[in-house]
Every structure is written in C-alpha cells, then in structure tokens.
Amino acid sequence: xxxxxxxxxxxxxxxxxxxxxxxxxxxxxxxxxxxxxxxxxxxxxxxxxxxxxxxxxxxxxxxxxxxxxxxxxxxxxxxxxxxxxxxxxxxxxxxxxxxxxxxxxxxxxxxxxxxxxxxxxxxxxxxxxxxxxxxxxxxxxxxxxxxxxxxxxxxxxxxxxxxxxxxxxxxxxxxxxxxxxxxxxxxxxxxxxxxxxxxxxxxxxxxxxxxxxxxxxxxxxxxxxxxxxxxxxxxxxxxxxxxxxxxxxxxxxxxxxxxxxxxxxxxxxxxxxxxxxxxxxxxxxxxxxxxxxxxxxxxxxxxxxxxxxxxxxxxxxxxxxxxxxxxxxxxxxxxxxxxxxxxxxxxxxxxxxxxxxxxxxxxxxxxxxxxxxxxxxxxxxxxxxxxxxxxxxxxxxxxxxxxxxxxxxxxxxxxxxxxxxxxxxxxxxxxxxxxxxxxxxxxxxxxxxxxxxxxxxxxxxxxxxxxxxxxxxxxxxxxxxxxxxxxxxxxxxxxxxxxxx
Numbered sequence: 001x002x003x004x005x006x007x008x009x010x011x012x013x014x015x016x017x018x019x020x021x022x023x024x025x026x027x028x029x030x031x032x033x034x035x036x037x038x039x040x041x042x043x044x045x046x047x048x049x050x051x052x053x054x055x056x057x058x059x060x061x062x063x064x065x066x067x068x069x070x071x072x073x074x075x076x077x078x079x080x081x082x083x084x085x086x087x088x089x090x091x092x093x094x095x096x097x098x099x100x101x102x103x104x105x106x107x108x109x110x111x112x113x114x115x116x117x118x119x120x121x122x123x124x125x126x127x128x129x130x131x132x133x134x135x136x137x138x139x140x141x142x143x144x145x146x147x148x149x150x151x152x153x154x155x156x157x158x159x160x161x162x163x164x165x166x167x168x169x170x171x172x173x174x175x176x177x178x179x180x181x182x183x184x185x186x187x188x189x190x191x192x193x194x195x196x197x198x199x200x201x202x203x204x205x206x207x208x209x210x211x212x213x214x215x216x217x218x219x220x221x222x223x224x225x226x227x228x229x230x231x232x233x234x235x236x237x238x239x240x241x242x243x244x245x246x247x248x249x250x251x252x253x254x255x256x257x258x259x260x261x262x263x264x265x266x267x268x269x270x271x272x273x274x275x276x277x278x279x280x281x282x283x284x285x286x287x288x289x290x291x292x293x294x295x296x297x298x299x300x301x302x303x304x305x306x307x308x309x310x311x312x313x314x315x316x317x318x319x320x321x322x323x324x325x326x327x328x329x330x331x332x333x334x335x336x337x338x339x340x341x342x343x344x345x346x347x348x349x350x351x352x353x354x355x356x357x358x359x360x361x362x363x364x365x366x367x368x369x370x371x372x373x374x375x376x377x378x379x380x381x382x383x384x385x386x387x388x389x390x391x392x393x394x395x396x397x398x399x400x401x402x403x404x405x406x407x408x409x410x411x412x413x414x415x416x417x418x419x420x421x422x423x424x425x426x427x428x429x430x431x432x433x434x435x436x437x438x439x440x441x442x443x444x445x446x447x448x449x450x451x452x453x454x455x456x457x458x459x460x461x462x463x464x465x466x467x468x469x470x471x472x473x474x475x476x477x478x479x480x481x482x483x484x485x486x487x488x489x490x491x492x493x494x495x496x497x498x499x500x501x
Contacts, residue, residue: 004072006030007445008233009431009438010058011245012080012160014039014100014267017057020431021069022438027462030072032431033064040097045104045345045352048097051086051163058164062231070232075448076168076223077240077441079248079433080161082181085139088156088163095150098160099139102268102303104345104352109145110138113183116199120284126195128187128280128288129180133345133352134303137183141200157182157209161242169221169239174211177247177292184210187288187296188278214241216292216455219444240444243292245433246270246299252436253401253427254459256293261390261397263383263416264432265406269305271386272297273395285348286389292440293455298395300386302348305379306405308341308356312375316368327373328411332418332477333484334374336360338491341378348382349492354499359491376412380419381488387420399423403432410469417471419485421478426469429462 006021018034035057040048062070083101088094099106110133117123120130131137136159144151158166159178166172179185184200186193191213197206214220219238228235242248246264249255255262255274264270272289279298280288291297318326342354358371390396402424406412417424429435439458446453 004030004069005074006069006072007438007441008073008076009434009436009441010076010078010164011248011432011434011437012054012078012164013037013245014081014102017054017061018431018434019058019061019065020434020438021065021073022435022442024442024462029431031065031069032434033061035060039100047100047103047344049100051094051098054160054164055167059231062233067232071234073233073237075238075240075441075445076233077248077437077439077444078161078164078168078242079245079437080159080164080178080242082159082178082244082246083134083136084160085136085143086158086160086163087143087150087154088158088166089153090155092166094163095154096143096147099142101134102344103139104133106138106142107133107352109141110135113137113141113196113199116202117195121282123196124280124282124284127183127185127193128278129183130284131183132347132350134347135181135183137196137200140206144201154209156211158211159244161244162211165220165239165242168223168227170224171221172211173214173220173241175214175216175241175243175292176290177297178244179213180289181244181287185290187290188280190290216241216294216440217443217447219448238444238448240437240440241292242437242440246272247292247297248433248436248440249403250274250291250297250436251293251439251455251459252429252432252434253403254463255401256291256456256459259397261387261400263400263402264404265305265402265412266404267305267307269302269379269383270299271383271390272299273390273397275395279393279395281389281393284350286386286393298390298393300348300383300389302379302382303346304341304343308343308379309372309375309406311343312372316372318368318372324409324411326369327376330369330373332480334370334377335365336362337365337370337374338488339371339374339378340491340495341375348385349496351496351499354495357495376415377419377484378488380412380415381485383416384419384485397422399425401425401427403430413469413471417473418477419481421473423473424471426466428464428466430466
C-alpha cells in the first residue's frame, strides 16, 4: 500500500454522490463510498437541490475512504447530473437553489425560448436540438424573470459537475458534452449559439457569463490547498474536464468509438451511441449531444426509469432482495397489463405535464408481481423506442452495454435483452459514470506524464466483460415482445393528446 497510486472519480448523481479510487496499476477499485442526496420537489414540477448539499455529501463520502487511499490520488475526474443550473456570483456564492434536470416547472420558459428563436424546427436547424424543459436554458430564463436583481449579480452559469470542478480548482470551465445539454450550444460548430443566447436574454450579455469551453484532454486546473485540507486529497493534482453523467458513463462502458450502444438504467433512462460526426434528429427525439471525448453522443433520455420502479416498489412492499423473484415470476407482458411510468412527466415522448397510468388492469393481473413487472417493462419500452430511433438515424450495434442501478437486477437485464432483441453485456467494472470519470482522470494523468495515450486505448485496457452476468435474448420471448411493444406504443398515443403542450 505504500506505493499505491490511484485516480479519483466523483459522480454527482440525483440521489447520491459517489467516489471511486481506482488503482490503475493493479486494475482494481482501491476504495469506493457514497453519500445520499435529497431532492426538494413540489406539485408544480419543481426539483431542486442546494449546492451545499453536494459539498457535504462529497465530504461525507470521502471521509469513509481510508486516509492513505485518499492520499494516493494522482488525478481527479468529475461526473455530474446533466442540465442543472448553478448560478454563481462574483464571490463564488451560489445565488439560488439548483434546478435539476428533472425539474419540469419551466415548460413555459422552454416554449418562450423556442418561440423567440423561431420555433422548434428552427432551434434544431441552428443548434441541433430543441429546448426541452429539462435543459439549462429554460432555467436561466426562469431566473431572469423571477429574480432580476439576483440575475444581474450572476457572474457565472455552471452545470453541477462544473461547480464541483470550480470548488476543487477555483477555475470556471465547461466541456462540450455537458454544454450541449444546456440548449445553448451549436453542437455542429461546437460553440455557443448567438441566436439561442439572444432568445434567452436579448438585452443582457449572457455569453460573458458562460464558462470557457475546453477540449476533453485539457487539465482544467489543480486541486487547491484549501480543498486538500477540506477533503483530504493531495493538493496540486490535475483535475480533468469531467462531463455529464451520460458522457462519463460512455467512457465507463467503453463507448468511445462507433458501433456500440450503452443503456443506463438509472433514475432516468438513457440510451446512446458514439459518432464521429453530428447526428441531428429533425424530430427532436434523439438529443444531438457532443461527447466528452471529442466526438458526438446521440442520446435518448426518459425521465422515469428506476425512479418509477422504486416508486412502485414501495407501496407494493417488495424488498430489493425480492425484486427479481417478484418480476421473474410473471410472464412477459404481465398478462395484458401496461404501465406508462410518467410519474414526473416525460421527456421522450415529450409530455412534461403527463402523469403515470395503468392500462389493461383486470382481475387476473391485479397482482403485485404484475404491477411491478409492467412498470419495469414500461421503462424498458421507452428505451426500445430510442433503439428504433437510433437505428433510423443510421446508428447500429450488435450489443447493448448495460449500466446503472437497474442493471443489478438479472431479471431486468433479461427483459432488456428480450425487448430489444440484442445481447446485453455487463462489465466487471460496474461503477458506470464514476468509473468513467476515473478513466478520464487516468487519461489526463498519463498524458501529463508524457504518454501519447488515446482514451480508446485506456478503455480497452481497463474494461472487461462479466460473462456470468451477460444475457442473450430468448427468441420466443423477443417475438412476443414485438406485439406487446406495439400495444405500449398505442397506449402512449392514446394518452398523449391529453398532455400535449
């Protein structure tokens, strides 16, 4: 242990903050820890956190790691929940509670921005994406309208992972992957869009408040003496640009070259692929994001994945230990039961004011296992829609690499394989976004040491499949799911007219 050298990956999630210290010589996790986070919600769709909660959680998680392991860190990478709006004053103070990606209270502002920019199609034309309610742009406009005095005091617009980088280094910067989720970036040109900035603030100088954009192999800064004392990690070690949690999960699953798909079953559900060129969906279902590796990351996001299954698991009184047996004992399709799990509205389909609903409930399927399995299937069908859309845009793959909390369920992994009719791979390194952040930190460390290393080479060396956990589709079940998925899509169409914005 005296010669232990690690890289530190930090993942600031919605429900918890996690730290991973990766011993890159021994290729093992030296230590990991987490701390829970709360979300302040209300009936208007508000979902907020205080930035101070993140710092307290970071301290709490790091305090669980042995001192000698913390001292072994040679570089840091930070992953963070996307789209959150951190308004920072000139003195470094956060001016307002942080609105999160799952905050749907700013739909009116999202519509107002798109109208000002010339409409939804025009936004896609000039920036690559429409302005979805979860994106940062609508939150900035909301702040400008609701609190103009504090808005004038705002010196910096940051995303959650940028704020942690700022705390660690004192530097203000943003990389292209997370920046593309603001709704303000021209993803084709990889620069801030003047048209979108004017649509948010036609009279102000929003551009001057946005961070400098940095390339993925840039050292953002180094850990300050103050942070070294506060968190117990070495001063002076480099901090990588980091990125959004999906961008870091792409690195953590080896999705850094064309031909791979990653599905993340987290609080939200995401499905994404790497591309060497921008992939623009004129319908706006697939987000045209940049990656945090120098390319692009076309991505589908649903707002209700494990968020939905956890909500249903509680009143059904199914323990985590009994989850697999409960859903595994019910046939595919839950005997005609369909759940649309839109508990917090939905991004894809774009129904921010929607609510969850149950279809086909009858005496024979009004059972605990059926309700829970139908919720799992509903969340998975949302991912299947993304698969169809990515294939329509010319992005294909022979397998899905699965990550996120839902991937801990062997039964859910099999459902993914059957619904998507593709093999599912799970990795030995199952830390997802936090491990991706650690690998980006390792890339920075090796390049700073003089090695001409590519990120693809690093993922090739440090990622390996977990054969016993991998799943292949059952042909008969996959065939049944073709019809069941069609029933799900009809149910979505039936309710969509009630919630269209």
